[in-house]
Amino acid sequence: xxxxxxxxxxxxxxxxxxxxxxxxxxxxxxxxxxxxxxxxxxxxxxxxxxxxxxxxxxxxxxxxxxxxxxxxxxxxxxxxxxxxxxxxxxxxxxxxxxxxxxxxxxxxxxxxxxxxxxxxxxxxxxxxxxxxxxxxxxxxxxxxxxxxxxxxxxxxxxxxxxxxxxxxxxxxxxxxxxxxxxxxxxxxxxxxxxxxxxxxxxxxxxxxxxxxxxxxxxxxxxxxxxxxxxxxxxxxxxxxxxxxxxxxxxxxxxxxxxxxxxxxxxxxxxxxxxxxxxxxxxxxxxxxxxxxxxxxxxxxxxxxxxxxxxxxxxxxxxxxxxxxxxxxxxxxxxxxxxxxxxxxxxxxxxxxxxxxxxxxxxxxxxxxxxxxxxxxxxxxxxxxxxxxxxxxxxxxxxxxxxxxxxxxxxxxxxxxxxxxxxxxxxxxxxxxxxxxxxxxxxxxxxxxxxxxxxxxxxxxxxxxxxxxxxxxxxxxxxxxxxxxxxxxxxxxxxxxxxxxxxxxxxxxxxxxxxxxxxxxxxxxxxxxxxxxxxxxxxxxxxxxxxxxxxxxxxxxxxxxxxxxxxxxxxxxxxxxxxxxxxxxxxxxxxxxxxxxxxxxxxxxxxxxxxxxxxxxxxxxxxxxxxxxxxxxxxxxxxxxxxxxxxxx
Numbered sequence: 294x295x296x297x298x299x300x301x302x303x304x305x306x307x308x309x310x311x312x313x314x315x316x317x318x319x320x321x322x323x324x325x326x327x328x329x330x331x332x333x334x335x336x337x338x339x340x341x342x343x344x345x346x347x348x349x350x351x352x353x354x355x356x357x358x359x360x361x362x363x364x365x366x367x368x369x370x371x372x373x374x375x376x377x378x379x380x381x382x383x384x385x386x387x388x389x390x391x392x393x394x395x396x397x398x399x400x401x402x403x404x405x406x407x408x409x410x411x412x413x414x415x416x417x418x419x420x421x422x423x424x425x426x427x428x429x430x431x432x433x434x435x436x437x438x439x440x441x442x443x444x445x446x447x448x449x450x451x452x453x454x455x456x457x458x459x460x461x462x463x464x465x466x467x468x469x470x471x472x473x474x475x476x477x478x479x480x481x482x483x484x485x486x487x488x489x490x491x492x493x494x495x496x497x498x499x500x501x502x503x504x505x506x507x508x509x510x511x512x513x514x515x516x517x518x519x520x521x522x523x524x525x526x527x528x529x530x531x532x533x534x535x536x537x538x539x540x541x542x543x544x545x546x547x548x549x550x551x552x553x554x555x556x557x558x559x560x561x562x563x564x565x566x567x568x569x570x571x572x573x574x575x576x577x578x579x580x581x582x583x584x585x586x587x588x589x590x591x592x593x594x595x596x597x598x599x600x601x602x603x604x605x606x607x608x609x610x611x612x613x614x615x616x617x618x619x620x621x622x623x624x625x626x627x628x629x630x631x632x633x634x635x636x637x638x639x640x641x642x643x644x645x646x647x648x649x650x651x652x653x654x655x656x657x658x659x660x661x662x663x664x665x666x667x668x669x670x671x672x673x674x675x676x677x678x679x680x681x682x683x684x685x686x687x688x689x690x691x692x693x694x695x696x697x698x699x700x701x702x703x704x705x706x707x708x709x710x711x712x713x714x715x716x717x718x719x720x721x722x723x724x725x726x727x728x729x730x731x732x733x734x735x736x737x738x739x740x741x742x743x744x745x746x747x748x749x750x751x752x753x754x755x756x757x758x759x760x761x762x763x764x765x766x767x768x769x770x771x772x773x774x775x776x777x778x779x780x781x782x783x784x785x786x787x788x789x790x791x792x793x794x795x796x797x798x799x800x801x802x803x804x805x806x807x808x809x810x811x812x813x814x815x816x817x818x819x820x821x822x823x824x825x826x827x828x829x830x831x832x833x834x835x836x837x838x839x840x841x842x843x844x845x846x847x848x849x850x851x852x853x854x855x856x857x858x859x860x861x862x863x864x865x866x867x868x869x870x871x872x873x874x875x876x877x878x879x880x881x882x883x884x885x886x887x888x889x890x891x892x893x894x895x896x897x898x899x900x901x902x903x904x905x906x907x908x909x910x911x912x913x914x915x916x917x918x919x920x921x922x923x924x925x926x927x928x929x930x931x932x933x934x935x936x937x938x939x940x941x
Contacts, residue, residue, distance in 0.1 A: 915930065
């Protein structure tokens with residue numbers, strides 16, 4: 294489609310007329326329009342236009358001077374928009390559709406609510422709640438920027454020039470004023486800049502009325518940690534809105550096991566506090582649902598290169614028919630995806646660099662989720678939609694993981710006793726994936742956990758299976774595309790009843806933590822030393838470095854995890870407790886290994902939150918993970934509760 298003409302506008306406008314100034318509704322959808330095709334000199338002649346449909350085009354930006362002063366309804370769904378600030382020119386806009394723009398996030402929804410004072414609906418939903426949250430954010434940010442101004446001015450010398458003071462203050466405010474979850478930082482920093490520029494220009498005496506805080510003590514109150522049980526706190530467009538009828542405070546336990554010296558006696562205990570207990574996977578959003586089993590969770594990696602000290606506080610959880618994305622700082626469910634009839638067992642993150650038609654690079658966070666149906670759903674989390682389904686297996690998928698070196702390579706492990714390596718590819722211009730199968734790995738038993746070998750992820754894959762721990766050659770330059778297990782690792786010879794390995798993760802480049810082969814213990818063993826022993830054998834005993842004491846339960850499928858940067862191993866149990874091991878001292882010691890299993894550094898006891906007026910006194914923690922900096926910890930239970938802990 295080339296540039297728009299008067300003839301095209303008259304043909305597609307309503308009511309039919311020979312004058313542009315009489316058109317009130319204009320449909321320009323599905324015309325493959327680019328941003329440069331929207332000629333302001335032509336469109337500004339539509340002086341009475343009230344409704345404009347630009348859906349299903351290829352727009353990346355909207356011109357800032359379209360001059361449509363009477364526009365009330367604007368549809369821009371299914372484009373490639375990456376910025377919404379140009380919408381501020383439509384001051385009378387009441388309804389707006391931005392669905393299907395994969396580069397827009399919840400931050401842009403908040404910007405829209407701020408920029409358009411008369412907006413009633415956004416993406417077909419009532420915008421009043423979003424507007425209310427924007428007002429609350431503005432109030433808090435204004436309060437903080439004002440406090441920062443007073444501190445900044447007090448530190449200035451008398452010789453400072455006004456122009457330099459203003460510029461320095463704006464930079465300082467952007468750097469130091471923060472509020473709300475990390476996922477909303479784009480919006481909050483945008484508003485901090487606007488507020489600080491206005492405040493500095495007025496010499497600290499004038500702030501827009503919309504930003505005046507009602508109560509200054511709210512800052513201190515908002516900063517205090519709280520522990521609460523919230524049933525279904527998902528808010529699609531308003532991530533900061535918490536339902537007051539669905540939260541209940543719980544009392545902290547009198548004592549969290551593991552004193553200052555730690556249970557092991559050699560490592561100090563990590564000070565952790567429970568923050569939130571969420572029932573966000575409830576069927577039909579019922580607060581009475583304490584039966585949905587939650588199986589897997591994963592923190593979103595921080596993709597910003599070179600960002601010092603960056604760490605994620607966003608965790609994806611799965612269980613029942615839902616996948617949730619939760620901000621651990623606030624306990625807010627940022628996104629929720631449902632697949633009726635599915636039961637999700639596993640989630641995994643990757644990041645893709647997508648190039649738009651205009652040649653601009655965008656970074657996508659993509660979440661893969663799979664379970665009972667044998668299908669992998671690829672979710673564009675920030676835009677909030679499923680952009681691909683891979684029909685991977687005929688039986689349920691037990692677990693999946695992305696390659697740490699190839700962002701599009703995905704391993705899926707199924708109850709059909711096969712592991713398949715997929716290349717999900719890059720999304721096309723319709724944001725759809727076309728996956729291709731690269732390898733099929735056959736197992737003699739059901740694979741339960743997948744773990745690319747840390748020191749050589751492109752050549753070998755470990756899997757914890759019902760029948761033991763196996764390793765496959767996954768080199769893609771080999772001709773055979775269907776392969777059997779290359780070597781099996783043996784833990785307890787002659788003990789067939791305990792061959793299952795249901796926990797598996799690397800603690801560092803060499804040391805592996807595994808669970809299930811020996812009741813009541815977690816084994817730390819050396820990949821490199823074990824591999825050197827192998828020779829041409831198809832079965833080899835692992836080189837054990839240490840044993841960690843764990844629950845004596847006979848129950849299975851409590852998945853362990855590690856925090857390699859911190860030297861931490863984590864595992865839940867049948868009592869709702871979280872076992873925490875700081876193993877850095879064990880990684881440094883030389884052989885022989887300690888004779889007795891090492892006690893945990895700390896055990897976080899189940900705090901017994903309340904639900905439906907009754908305490909949840911007992912549960913099982915199926916999986917527990919921490920972010921890279923070990924500032925937040927998420928534990929998933931058998932009773933539909935996601936527990937969020939924070940390091941003090």
